Structure formats: structure tokens, C-alpha cells
Amino acid sequence: MNQDRDIGTKEARLDELIGMLSNNELLIPSFQREFVWEPQEIIRLWDSLYRFYPIGSLLCWETHISLHVHRKIGGYILPDNGAASGRKGPRHYILDGQQRATAIMISVLGGEGRVRGRQEPCLAHALYFDAVDGTFFFGYELKRRRRKVDPAFLVPLREILTDDAKMQRAMSGAEGCDEAILSHLNQLLRVFREYRIPIIWIRGFDIPAVRDIFMRINQEGQDLKPMDIMIAKTFQDYEYLVEDDLWTPAEAPPETR
Structure with missing residues (x-):
């Protein structure tokens, strides 16, 4: 059986x-x-x-x-x-x-x-990641977030799949990038990789x-x-x-x- x-x-x-x-x-x-x-x-x-x-x-x-x-x-x-x-x-x-x-x-x-x-x-429901505070948000919030945060630190999740290395280099060279921002980004990259x-x-x-x-x-x-x-x-x-x-x-x- x-x-x-x-x-x-x-x-x-x-x-x-x-x-x-x-x-x-x-x-x-x-x-x-x-x-x-x-x-x-x-x-x-x-x-x-x-x-x-x-x-x-x-x-x-x-x-x-x-x-x-x-x-x-x-x-x-x-x-x-x-x-x-x-x-x-x-x-x-x-x-x-x-x-x-x-x-x-x-x-x-x-x-x-x-x-x-x-x-x-x-x-x-395309989602974005705010590398400044390590939070996720939808596209309808993008304009409001851009008034407070450099757009370089607001990442569409789709970009993680296409070219995460290029995105990482661009963020690292952006004015105001610090260890906390890079730490948030690296954690997100780890999620996709591991x-x-x-x-x-x-x-x-x-x-x-x-x-x-x-x-x-x-x-x-x-x-x-x-x-x-x-x-x-x-x-x-x-x-x-x-x-x-x-x-x-x-x-x-x-x-x-």
C-alpha cells in the first residue's frame, strides 16, 4: 500500500x-x-x-x-x-x-x-531597499524617500539580480556613504547569495x-x-x-x- x-x-x-x-x-x-x-x-x-x-x-x-x-x-x-x-x-x-x-x-x-x-x-509590488536604515518599501514611497535620502542609497531589489557588483561600487562611491550603509547593503546581498x-x-x-x-x-x-x-x-x-x-x-x- x-x-x-x-x-x-x-x-x-x-x-x-x-x-x-x-x-x-x-x-x-x-x-x-x-x-x-x-x-x-x-x-x-x-x-x-x-x-x-x-x-x-x-x-x-x-x-x-x-x-x-x-x-x-x-x-x-x-x-x-x-x-x-x-x-x-x-x-x-x-x-x-x-x-x-x-x-x-x-x-x-x-x-x-x-x-x-x-x-x-x-x-x-516591486520592492525597494533603503540602505540608510535597512528597511524595505514599495515604489509609491520613492518620491517621499528621495526627499530625505540620496537616491543612490535606494535600491530596487531587481538590481540585486542583474548586477549587484556594479550597484555596490556605485553606492560605495556616493557622497555620504558610511560603514552603516555598506553594512546594510552587504546584509541584503548576503540574503540573495546565501x-x-x-x-x-x-x-x-x-x-x-x-x-x-x-x-x-x-x-x-x-x-x-x-x-x-x-x-x-x-x-x-x-x-x-x-x-x-x-x-x-x-x-x-x-x-x-
Whole structure:
């Protein structure tokens, strides 16, 4: 019984995880809810990373089952992954940790995504780092911060992935740069170079078992709405989004009304 089931672990640096997410190597089964974190929760996550606090692991399902409908990070719906992408081999679906994974990716890459009940894309959370005080902030604060801080010390996280050495040289040569500022920057660079996020892989599980696992591990964190619970409990790899039938008029996107 269950002789084919297996559990394995690996660790991924932030750049590796962001690469897997942005390339759709990690997907989200449609019974998972959309991104629900508030901006301050994203900032708290990055503050934890900056302090080298553990943020928990990701749980991923590796399977040769190609779900008819699923989501990619950011909320967009992808129909029939196997036919659409042409990829061979197993698929990888995030069962736990998609809120953290989404927050990490959109903080660095920016971009937009869809969430339930809104017609226009609404995830645009590119994050910045203030090397003067070692804090994170969103782009809408940039003008205010620039009035108080030299722009050379306000770093988009995306630049860490592109050319951190060039950024480090530019900051070191900026007027007013001191040991505290460089210490803050070096700590951020260390996060990108050395922080590892554990990923737990489960293999050999069918849809009913995965559905049960998802329900059991979601007893903590943000409460699932009744509709979320219903979708997860009854998930059977439908060819459409089950919530299309279950949304209330207030929640439904305009195209379904």
C-alpha cells in the first residue's frame, strides 16, 4: 500500500526560486485560492529574510498528472499545461507556500497579476531597499524617500539580480556613504547569495491524496473562506474553474456576470 509514495527535500537560493517561478516551473493547482497578502505582510516577509529568520518551507507535488486548469504565480489562469507548454516530464504544483513564493517573486520582478473580484491586473509590488536604515518599501514611497535620502542609497531589489557588483561600487562611491550603509547593503546581498528556502517534494500521490494533504496543512495561516474549503474538498481536476459556479455576484469578475 502506497509503496510508490516518496518525500524528498532540496534547498533553493532566492534567485533559483525566482527563476523557477518566473519560468512557470512551479505552478498552482486551481483549488488553491489567489494571492491574498497585504503589502505590509510582504514587507514583514522581506524583513524576516533580511534578518535570516526562517520563513518556512514550500511543499510541492511532483506528478505526471497534467491538470486541466491551474494557475501560475501572479494569479493568471493557464489551461491544459501539457498541451499549452509542450513540456515533457513531470509537473510541479505548489501545495503550501504559494503566498510566500508569490510575494518573493513579485517583490523582485514586479509585474502584474489577477486576483478574484477585480477586472484589471492588480499585483504590482516591486520592492525597494533603503540602505540608510535597512528597511524595505514599495515604489509609491520613492518620491517621499528621495526627499530625505540620496537616491543612490535606494535600491530596487531587481538590481540585486542583474548586477549587484556594479550597484555596490556605485553606492560605495556616493557622497555620504558610511560603514552603516555598506553594512546594510552587504546584509541584503548576503540574503540573495546565501539564504536557502527548503522545498519539500512529494511524489507518487494521486489527486484525492493531494487534496487531503492540502486541507490538512491549511489549518494554520490565513483562514480559508467557505468557498475555498468547498473547492479544495471537491476538487476533481475539472476542465474549468470551479469557483466560476460558486462566486457570489459581488465577488464575480465582470466577464462572468
